[in-house]
Amino acid sequence: NAGVMQNPRHLVRRRGQEARLRCSPMKGHSHVYWYRQLPEEGLKFMVYLQKENIIDESGMPKERFSAEFPKEGPSILRIQQVVRGDSAAYFCASSPTTDRGGADTQYFGPGTRLTVL
C-alpha cells in the first residue's frame, strides 16, 4: 500500500495564475485533510473532506480557494488567482475510519511547495 501521494512536489506560479494541487490518499482511506504550513510556522488546518463531501472547510479562505474529493480520482485543492501570500507548503493527509465512524491516525503526504512569483 503506497503512502499518501501528492503532486506536484514543487509548483511555481506567477501572480494571477491558478494552482492545482493533487492528493491521492492511501488505499481504503475515506478521510482527506488539507493543511498549509508557512515557513517556520505550524500546521494550519484548511479543509476536511470525505468522498464527494466537504465536511469542514472552516480553515479555508472564503475566496479563491476550493477543494474537492470526487468519487473517483485524487482530491484537488485549487487556488485561483494566486498571490505571493499563497506561497507555502500544502500538506494532505488521509485517514481510515475507526469503528466509531470517526477519523483515525492521519497519514501525511510529502507536501507540495507552492512558490508564487
Add this chain to the structure above:
Amino acid sequence: AQRVTQPEKLLSVFKGAPVELKCNYSYSGSPELFWYVQYSRQRLQLLLRHISRESIKGFTADLNKGETSFHLKKPFAQEEDSAMYYCALSGLTSGTYKYIFGTGTRLKVLA
C-alpha cells in the same frame, strides 16, 4: 470550543536533559489524543497515541483527563529529537468527527 493548545512555540534543551512538551486540550467528550512529529525535510508522521500507551523513541505521553493535558515527555533528550512536534485530538463534535492540531512546538536539542 474544541481546541488544542501548545503554549511553547520553541523549546531548547541540552542533550541529556529531560524534555516535556506541553499540550492542553479543550473538548467536551472523550477525544483521542495524538502526537505527531516532523523531522527536517520529512513528512509529518505519527509519534504516538494515547490509546496505545506505547513508548516510542523514548517518548511517553499520559492523558490526564482532570487537567485536560497530554504532555509529551522524554527523560534524556538526544540531538536527533530536534524536530517540530504537534499535538492533536480526534473527537465527535456536533455529529461530525473533527481532527484538531495544535500550533506545534519546535524542539531544539543542543549539543
